């Protein structure tokens with residue numbers, strides 16, 4: 001079998017460009033195809049913790065990530081009349097360990113794209129129309145009509161992966177609805193926030209509004225989560241229908257909710273989706289492999305999807321390099337390394353989604369009592385540590401394996417030291 005050299009990656013968000021960076025470093029030729037006409041820079045804040053921070057360091061992007069930190073100072077819960085119930089500093093609020101950080105998804109995508117665009121071919125505004133794996137390579141026909149042949153194809157095209165659908169079948173076979181929906185969009189800053197997040201909980205619902213260090217002046221992100229055990233029927237391309245579903249879910253609610261919801265009308269970056277996971281028996285078939293949310297979405301409730309996307313990209317590229325381009329060995333090793341940690345995060349998400357949508361007024365009142373009294377409690381550090389440890393277990397569930405020694409060359413790139421990885 002000829003060693004793989006050329007790789008087509010579908011999706012230019014986090015997993016795709018991160019994989020391209022590592023593949024280029026190991027001498028593969030990577031092409032990234034992205035359906036959007038240009039890099040999607042919008043999005044929400046994503047935590048980078050534990051192993052993901054180590055991977056950013058190894059990618060040589062950690063300083064830039066830190067420079068774009070959301071730099072959140074903390075958060076507070078408010079009651080129905082907008083009165084602050086309690087405030088918590090960012091470390092407790094985010095359950096962060098010292099080295100952890102938080103960045104807007106779009107900023108991270110831009111950093112990864114800028115680092116790779118001179119070495120990697122990007123095809124924006126296109127998509128894979130069909131692919132045929134003949135055992136020796138993959139013939140790809142693009143929506144644009146172009147035809148190309150690659151040694152390998154990687155689907156890094158998110159929870160609703162198009163590559164998965166083409167190769168493994170209907171999404172419904174792999175998707176598990178966790179009983180809630182999430183919506184987020186940019187809106188006028190109604191609450192005058194500065195690096196702060198304000199929460200208001202209702203039975204089965206949670207509203208949060210936040211403004212990060214990089215937020216455009218006068219704007220904030222409005223975020224809504226609501227429980228819905230049944231899956232809602234809607235067309236994912238019909239944004240108006242999704243805005244209506246959101247408005248219906250919060251109809252008649254108090255606090256600032258009517259105004260915050262009304263702001264969705266003008267939102268250009270409106271996001272609405274089920275909180276759901278993707279579970280598959282295997283992530284590869286022949287010369288096609290899935291990566292990031294496409295392979296194992298653990299949902300926003302895990303808070304680790306970005307970290308897993310970065311870690312998976314590192315593991316997949318390093319295993320391909322270590323196997324000298326033997327994709328069969330590399331794909332098997334990639335799953336062996338990633339799967340146990342993905343499982344930990346999936347279980348974590350199932351637990352966290354219930355925390356996001358507390359079901360009764362009594363439970364909300366108990367939580368508010370905790371938020372109000374925690375900062376004054378002598379054992380507040382113990383509670384903070386317990387919260388942090390659980391999150392850290394998930395964040396470090398995939399070990400950041402050493403693939404031999406690396407050395408940095410003059411431009412700061414890390415290259416495998418001779419002999420530690422097989423030649424490609």
Ligand SMILES: Cc1cc2nc3c(=O)[nH]c(=O)nc-3n(C[C@H](O)[C@H](O)[C@H](O)COP(=O)(O)OP(=O)(O)OC[C@H]3O[C@@H](n4cnc5c(N)ncnc54)[C@H](O)[C@@H]3O)c2cc1C
Pocket residue numbers: 010011012013014015016033034035036040044045046047048105126127128156157158159161162163182184291292293294299300302303304305306307308309
């Ligand atoms: C509200 C919210 C909050 C979140 N918070 C966190 C958090 O705190 N921490 C965290 O770690 N994670 C968080 N996540 C999850 C995180 O965003 C994802 O896990 C992460 O972005 C996965 O990266 P990915 O590259 O695998 O997929 P995605 O980011 O989904 O990117 C997929 C890419 O593929 C492209 N694409 C789609 N179809 C095609 C096609 N047919 N052809 C070509 N390209 C295509 C898309 O345009 C997109 O650019 C959150 C998610 C949401 C929605």
